[in-house]
Amino acid sequence: MSSSEAVAVELAESKVTFRFKDGVEYEAISGEGETLLDVARNNEVPVIHQCLTGSCASCICKVDEGEVGMDSDRLMSLLPSEQREGFRLTCTAYAESDCVVDLDYPSTFSEDHEASQSVITITELEWVNHNTVRIEAELADDAEMDHFESGQYVQLKVPGTEEWRSYSMSSTERELPEVTFYIRVLEDGVMSNYLRDRAAVGDELEIDGPYGVFYLREEKVPQIMIAGGTGLAPMLSMIDSLRLKNFRRKPVILAFGCSFEKDLFAQDELELRDTWMRNLDIRTCVSRPEGEWDGYNCRAQFSITQEDITDPETIAYLCGPPAMNEAAREHLESLGVKGENIHVELFETV
Ligand SMILES: Cc1cc2nc3c(=O)[nH]c(=O)nc-3n(C[C@H](O)[C@H](O)[C@H](O)COP(=O)(O)OP(=O)(O)OC[C@H]3O[C@@H](n4cnc5c(N)ncnc54)[C@H](O)[C@@H]3O)c2cc1C
Structure with missing residues (x-):
């Protein structure tokens, strides 16, 4: 290697610190052209990942220090608001300086799952x-x-x-x-x-x-789930987990939204859970009802109001079309839910 090439490589190197939720940190050097995920994989850092293309969001991290750029030409499963808040998909992100990124799960998660x-x-x-x-x-x-x-x-x-x-x-x-x-x-x-x-x-x-890293977090705080269409699927699983683990004291709100009544489904399953769990408040929302409709007549996120935010540690889960997820995140943040407590699953790239 010539000396000019060596300098170029040296200049491109940055120290990346991966910080997991259990406090475990890994440090690694990012070489030229390496994504954060390349760095993690080359250094056995247990970052969760799956698709490697930016479309599944499993490898999400949040930048705490330093500059981390992202491949802006790609479609990816990250909302514009999440990007502004410092979230990155490690498979499409590059260290532009020494940086610290947070992974919102323990370092043992990928081994356990x-x-x-x-x-x-x-x-x-x-x-x-x-x-x-x-x-x-x-x-x-x-x-x-x-x-x-x-x-x-x-x-x-x-x-x-x-x-x-x-x-x-x-x-x-x-x-x-x-x-x-x-x-x-x-x-x-x-x-x-x-x-x-x-x-x-x-x-x-x-x-x-x-x-994936869209999973039930801290169970002992109020939970808000906002689902659009088949975004209901992971919420049903989470609600059942809460029920089976007997965490029934803190309020759980499920706002399930569709455009038309004909788009609704799983109403019988929701009714059963409503009967079983006294702390569960199900709000079925239709934004464009065609006939008489006695549920919420709004988009799902707007069924959540200021009085629902009773605890600053409230955790929210959003799963629906990108526009719903974006609007719901904005709405919840305006009501005081912390950005880092809002977890999003995107079924479609944006
Ligand atoms: C983490 C994750 C979890 C998912 N879980 C579910 C789930 O539980 N239930 C579910 O129904 N889907 C879910 N999806 C979406 C699913 O993976 C497929 O994208 C979807 O079923 C379309 O697949 P397809 O093969 O029929 O269409 P494709 O052949 O993949 O695509 C056909 C066209 O439709 C577009 N498209 C893809 N998805 C959608 C969509 N949701 N709405 C409108 N247009 C779309 C594509 O961009 C493409 O142009 C999930 C996606 C991800 C990333």
């Missing part, structure tokens, strides 16, 4: 509205998925293709080997076309997971 591959067999397939399918499936005997956190997702391989898609489980680990999903069937899409045209009870799908 290691992904594994297996097969599920569809045992029930039900259309729960005009464009949403509920799938119940059973994991193969050899599956090692007894460790997922409510809110996490898996990847399913679309039968007859080489394509994988991500889906949040609406069931909890207590129901294993059964797993349940709510999937919106688009007019045209690889998984959507399979579900509409070919899927049947008895079909086997390869499964890979669990993945």
Whole structure:
């Protein structure tokens, strides 16, 4: 290497400190052109990741010190407001100076929730509205998925293709080997076309997971969940986890929103949970009702008002279309919910 090349490399190097929620820190040097995730992987730093393309948000971190740039040309699962607040996806982010980034999970998380591959067999397939399918499936005997956190997702391989898609489980680990999903069937899409045209009870799908850092956090504070459409899936799992762990004292608000009444689904499941959990307040919102509608007539986030924020440590979970997530984050922050206590799952890139 010539001396000028050596200088260039030296100048491009930055020290990256990865700080996990349990206080464990790893320091590593970022070489030229390396993403933060490259740095982590090359130095055995246990940063959670999955897609490597910016579309799953599993590798999210928050910049605490220094400059961390992001590949602005890519579509990614990060809201503009999250980027402004310093969140980055490590697979698309580059250290521009020495920096410290926070990972909002303990350093042992990836070891405790290691992904594994297996097969599920569809045992029930039900259309729960005009464009949403509920799938119940059973994991193969050899599956090692007894460790997922409510809110996490898996990847399913679309039968007859080489394509994988991500889906949040609406069931909890207590129901294993059964797993349940709510999937919106688009007019045209690889998984959507399979579900509409070919899927049947008895079909086997390869499964890979669990993945993701959208999972139930501190359980002993009030929780607000805002779901749009099939964004309800991870919330159902989280609500059931709270119920099964018997954390019933702090309020839990679920705001579930759709545009039209015909888009609603899982109303019977929600009613059951409403009966079982006295601390659960379910607000079903329709923003453009076509007939008489006696639920909330607004977008889901606007059913949450100042009086609902009774604790400064309130935790919020958002899962819906990007525009809903963005508006909901802004609304909750305006009501005093701390930015770092708002967890977001994006099903679509922005
Ligand atoms: C972490 C994660 C968890 C997810 N969990 C769920 C879940 O529980 N339930 C669920 O229904 N979906 C979920 N998704 C979305 C899912 O992975 C697929 O993107 C979606 O089902 C479309 O797949 P497809 O193969 O039918 O369409 P594709 O062939 O992938 O795409 C067809 C077209 O539709 C667009 N598109 C993709 N998703 C959407 C969408 N949601 N709305 C409108 N247009 C879209 C694509 O940009 C593309 O142009 C999740 C996504 C992520 C990243």
